[in-house]
Amino acid sequence: MTHKPQPTSGSQDGIESALHEDRVFPPPASADLGLGKWHVGSMAEYEAEHRRSVEDQDGYWGEIAKRLRWMKPFDSVLSGGFPEPRWFEGGQLNACDNCVDRFVDEGHGDEVAIIWEGEPVGDGGPEIRRVTYKELQEQTARLGNALKKLGATKGDVITIYMGMVPELAIAMLACARIGCPHSVIFGGFSSQAIADRVQDASSKIVITCDGGWRRGKVVPLKENVDNAIEMMGDTSPVEHVLCFGRCHNKIAWGELDRCWNEAMEAASADCPCEPMGSEDMLFLLYTSGSTGKPKGIVHTTAGYLLYAAHTGRLTFNLEPDQNQVYWCTADCGWITGHSYIVYGILPNRVPTLMYEGAPNAPAEDRFWDIVERHKVTQFYTAPTAIRAFMKWGDEHPKKHDLSSLKILGTVGEPINPAAWMWYRELIGGNRCPIVDTYWQTETGGHVITPLPGATDQHPGSCTRPAFGVDAAVVQRDGTECEADKGGLMVIRKPWPGMLRGVFGDRQRFIDTYFSTVYEGGDVDGTPYYTAGDGARRDTHGNFWIMGRIDDVINVSGHRMGTMEVESALVAHDAVVEAAVVGVPHEIKGTGIAAFVTLASGFEAGDDLKKQLGAHVADQIGAIARPDQVRFAEALPKTRSGKIMRRLLRDIAAGVEGTQDTSTLEDFNVLAKLRETEE
Ligand code: PRX
Numbered sequence: 001m002t003h004k005p006q007p008t009s010g011s012q013d014g015i016e017s018a019l020h021e022d023r024v025f026p027p028p029a030s031a032d033l034g035l036g037k038w039h040v041g042s043m044a045e046y047e048a049e050h051r052r053s054v055e056d057q058d059g060y061w062g063e064i065a066k067r068l069r070w071m072k073p074f075d076s077v078l079s080g081g082f083p084e085p086r087w088f089e090g091g092q093l094n095a096c097d098n099c100v101d102r103f104v105d106e107g108h109g110d111e112v113a114i115i116w117e118g119e120p121v122g123d124g125g126p127e128i129r130r131v132t133y134k135e136l137q138e139q140t141a142r143l144g145n146a147l148k149k150l151g152a153t154k155g156d157v158i159t160i161y162m163g164m165v166p167e168l169a170i171a172m173l174a175c176a177r178i179g180c181p182h183s184v185i186f187g188g189f190s191s192q193a194i195a196d197r198v199q200d201a202s203s204k205i206v207i208t209c210d211g212g213w214r215r216g217k218v219v220p221l222k223e224n225v226d227n228a229i230e231m232m233g234d235t236s237p238v239e240h241v242l243c244f245g246r247c248h249n250k251i252a253w254g255e256l257d258r259c260w261n262e263a264m265e266a267a268s269a270d271c272p273c274e275p276m277g278s279e280d281m282l283f284l285l286y287t288s289g290s291t292g293k294p295k296g297i298v299h300t301t302a303g304y305l306l307y308a309a310h311t312g313r314l315t316f317n318l319e320p321d322q323n324q325v326y327w328c329t330a331d332c333g334w335i336t337g338h339s340y341i342v343y344g345i346l347p348n349r350v351p352t353l354m355y356e357g358a359p360n361a362p363a364e365d366r367f368w369d370i371v372e373r374h375k376v377t378q379f380y381t382a383p384t385a386i387r388a389f390m391k392w393g394d395e396h397p398k399k400h401d402l403s404s405l406k407i408l409g410t411v412g413e414p415i416n417p418a419a420w421m422w423y424r425e426l427i428g429g430n431r432c433p434i435v436d437t438y439w440q441t442e443t444g445g446h447v448i449t450p451l452p453g454a455t456d457q458h459p460g461s462c463t464r465p466a467f468g469v470d471a472a473v474v475q476r477d478g479t480e481c482e483a484d485k486g487g488l489m490v491i492r493k494p495w496p497g498m499l500r501g502v503f504g505d506r507q508r509f510i511d512t513y514f515s516t517v518y519e520g521g522d523v524d525g526t527p528y529y530t531a532g533d534g535a536r537r538d539t540h541g542n543f544w545i546m547g548r549i550d551d552v553i554n555v556s557g558h559r560m561g562t563m564e565v566e567s568a569l570v571a572h573d574a575v576v577e578a579a580v581v582g583v584p585h586e587i588k589g590t591g592i593a594a595f596v597t598l599a600s601g602f603e604a605g606d607d608l609k610k611q612l613g614a615h616v617a618d619q620i621g622a623i624a625r626p627d628q629v630r631f632a633e634a635l636p637k638t639r640s641g642k643i644m645r646r647l648l649r650d651i652a653a654g655v656e657g658t659q660d661t662s663t664l665e666d667f668n669v670l671a672k673l674r675e676t677e678e
Contacts, residue, residue: 021417025424025457027433027450033406035377036322038453039314046454046464053467054493060468061087061496064310068093068302068347069102071275078494082527083514084501085494086279087303094273095282095305096177099346100136101273108320109134112351115325116166117370119213119357131166136173139264141271143174146263150205150240154179154274157284159203161185161194161225163212164356167244167260168332169342171207172283176301179274181281183296186333187212187221189621193294194228195236197286200296201503204239211247215358222251229256278302282343284503285335287441288561289512290551296503297335297441304444305343307497311445311466312344315435316378316407317452320349325404327353328380329367334558335441336411340380344445359385365396368427372400379427380409380437382557386419387587389426397426407452409435412557413589414545420459438462438545440531441559442513444497447471448543461542468495471543473535477521478528481536486546489535490517490528498529551645553582553590558623560592562645565626568619569594572612574602579635579643583628583652591627593652595635595673604631628652630676634669648673 030038040046053060058077065074065088074091103109113136118127131139152158158180162168168184175182183201185194198206208225211218222243229236243251244260276282282301286294312318316326326345330336332354345352353374359367367389371379389396408428410420415436424434434457438448447469448462455463465471470493473481481487491498502509514527534546548554551562562580569578577597585591596612598604609629617625630652636644644664651673664670 021458021460023417023421023459025433025459027453027455027457028431030317030453033431035317035406036319038451039317039319040451040454043454043456046451050465050467054470057468057493061306065302065306067309068098068306071097074278074302082494082529083510085498087300087494087496088278088306091278091302092275093278093302093305094176094179094276095301095343096140096173097273098305098309099173099176099343100133100140103133103349104137108349109137111349113346114166114169115351115353115374117353117355117374118165119355119361120216121362129166136170138269139170140174140177141269142264142267143170144178144271145267145269146242147174147180147205148178148271149263149267150242150258152178152180152205155281156180156205157183157201157203159183159185159194159198159201159206160208161187161189161206161221162209162244163187163214163219163221163246164331164354165209165212165244165246166354167209167246169354172332172338172342176282177271177273179276179280181283183284183286184333184338185286186331186621187214187219188331188333188623190618191224191227191231192619193621194225195231196294197296198228198238199232199235200286201284202237204237205242206238206240207242207244209244209246210251211249213247213357213361215361218247218249220249220251226252226254276301279500281500283338285338285441287335288552288559288564289508290561290563292561292563292567294561294564295505295508295512297499298501298503299444299497300500303496303498303500305347307445307468307495308339308344309347311449311497312340313348314451314467315437315446315449316340316380316409318345318348318350318378323375324350324377325353325374326350326378326380327355327370327374327376328409329355329359329385330380330382330411335439335444336380339445359388360392363396364389364392365399368397368400368402371402371405375404377404378407378409379405380411382412383410383415383419384412384556384588386410386415386423387589390419390422391587394426402427402429405429405432407435408432409437411437411439413554414547415460417459424459433457436460436462438543442499442531443491443495444499447491447495448545456540458538458542461538461544463542465543472528473537473543474517474528476517478517478519479521483539484536486534486536488517488549489531489533489543489545491531492519492528553592555582555590555592555623556588560624564620565592565594565616565624568616568624569596569612571619572615574598574608575612577635579645579648580626581645581649581652583649585627588627592624593628593630593648594626595630595632595648595652597632597634630673632669632673632676634666634672636669636673637665639665 072092074088433452582590
């Protein structure tokens with residue numbers, strides 16, 4: 001370990017950086033880890049390759065694209081620029097083919113593609129399934145045919161709302177196989193959230209499970225879908241609900257319902273992969289933004305798949321035939337599960353492990369038990385989980401042999417250095433490099449991340465841009481910030497994995513991502529992609545993400561729009577007005593604080609707090625339940641009527657206000673709010 005002093009940090013765009021961290025961990029020699037060769041083995045190699053990848057995009061990506069199996073070669077690599085670049089035009093390929101069929105054709109059909117472990121642990125241990133490429137081929141083909149029989153045609157969006165069972169990956173891949181974009185909804189979302197997304201995507205088919213195991217309880221997935229369809233009433237586009245039986249809990253069975261097993265048995269196992277254009281949509285994934293309505297992020301077949309597979313390979317040093325077992329603990333309902341359980345891992349022919357349930361079921365050592373049992377080599381999780389493990393105590397990982405681990409990853413939010421160090425010591429045995437991967441639903445894959453064999457790791461920093469990513473920290477006029485000055489995180493050139501749109505809303509796509517910063521500050525010039533995050537770059541060129549600069553908060557590494565929670569609150573009869581802000585939280589990183597003013601006739605009190613919490617969970621999902629609800633007679637506003645959220649943030653965090661209050665309309669409001677209890 002080496003210590004390098006860091007200069008003090010400041011701001012150039014009103015973005016303050018407070019973190020000072022000067023520990024540096026150089027990458028280990030791959031021989032030390034028994035990993036074979038590093039794909040990128042030195043900083044010099046990284047720097048030369050990175051320069052080439054941004055200066056010669058056509059040359060670099062044209063070469064990398066040869067790693068995929070194409071049904072028809074592409075005519076060009078990159079055409080056009082921001083906001084709507086096109087990649088690999090003229091080419092045809094299929095994502096399922098690249099994850100599954102090609103390996104059967106190449107003689108690897110009997111190798112394991114997916115290792116799955118169920119949550120319940122019986123006397124004989126947990127249920128484990130190992131799905132080979134050949135089995136995946138057969139299952140995705142049967143399901144593809146079953147979906148066609150239900151009327152699915154190329155281009156139809158199919159909604160998937162399932163627990164973490166292999167059938168979820170099979171459903172995603174079957175959709176890709178027949179050219180139907182999927183929209184996976186996280187199993188923790190509520191009926192209202194399902195209804196909104198199904199309606200926005202006009203989905204005729206929903207694939208679900210009877211239930212899903214979560215911490216010893218059954219989540220009623222099918223019932224949630226039934227309720228969503230009922231809520232939509234006559235406006236529901238749903239014609240069929242295909243249900244996989246996992247928990248055998250009691251479910252209602254109606255006219256729209258179809259049984260997975262019966263449909264699979266009746267379907268033929270012959271279903272060739274549909275040739276898809278490079279820019280055809282592979283999937284839609286809804287994510288929160290700064291308005292009350294989640295947006296459907298559109299990803300395409302060639303660029304996304306290539307980018308996910310390439311970053312997966314390099315960040316985790318994936319290599320077949322090396323006894324690697326890769327495990328990402330995310331749910332497939334988030335982008336992390338899409339990119340780094342399915343599409344970025346399978347094309348590298350390394351087995352991907354899926355775990356069904358909670359990290360503390362039946363006990364707090366479940367993850368380490370899984371690592372030991374399956375001899376996991378690469379392990380990828382979120383800072384919020386790491387903080388929970390720290391709280392649960394060192395004895396849990398210490399009970400297990402974690403010596404199989406070689407590379408550790410984190411994702412979802414900035415990781416605090418204390419959690420980083422704990423992860424390194426307790427889980428990585430001071431031997432495994434940690435890759436702190438910064439990216440977003442919109443970027444498709446890692447855009448800033450260490451490479452395990454090349455990059456010096458700095459606890460709390462996501463370090464260097466990925467290949468092909470021209471990342472920078474800039475001021476609003478597009479000029480780059482000096483080292484250690486906070487600014488806006490931008491990407492200045494297209495990369496293959498970037499989103500291609502917001503489903504059905506081009507203007508929102510352009511306004512959100514391409515209207516903040518222009519090259520040279522000239523609005524008629526080239527726009528930069530703005531990520532919505534603040535960042536700084538240190539004197540060594542490493543990036544430090546400082547968090548969201550819009551009305552989005554990161555709760556347990558999951559994005560939540562404050563407006564979404566506010567809309568849910570004001571939908572309750574008792575609430576006249578609501579303002580939601582993030583508040584520091586020991587485990588979640590950021591928790592949710594809600595300030596509400598009540599309609600007359602409603603009484604402030606614990607009962608109502610509980611009711612409002614349950615109401616938000618019901619409207620959106622449990623992850624959106626506020627950690628604090630405070631009743632306020634009025635909210636602090638500017639003279640023009642805008643709620644002053646920064647003041648509320650201080651109050652929620654219990655810090656004395658250091659903010660400028662000169663535009664506040666009524667000072668009494670602030671004094672009264674400080675008196676409110678949490
Ligand atoms: O604020 C950044 C944070 O998570 C946001 C993206 O959220 P989402 O689209 O839900 O994707 C999460 C999984 C990729 C970003 O705008 N974020 C993600 N990874 C990191 C991070 N912040 C700091 N460090 C990271 N490694």
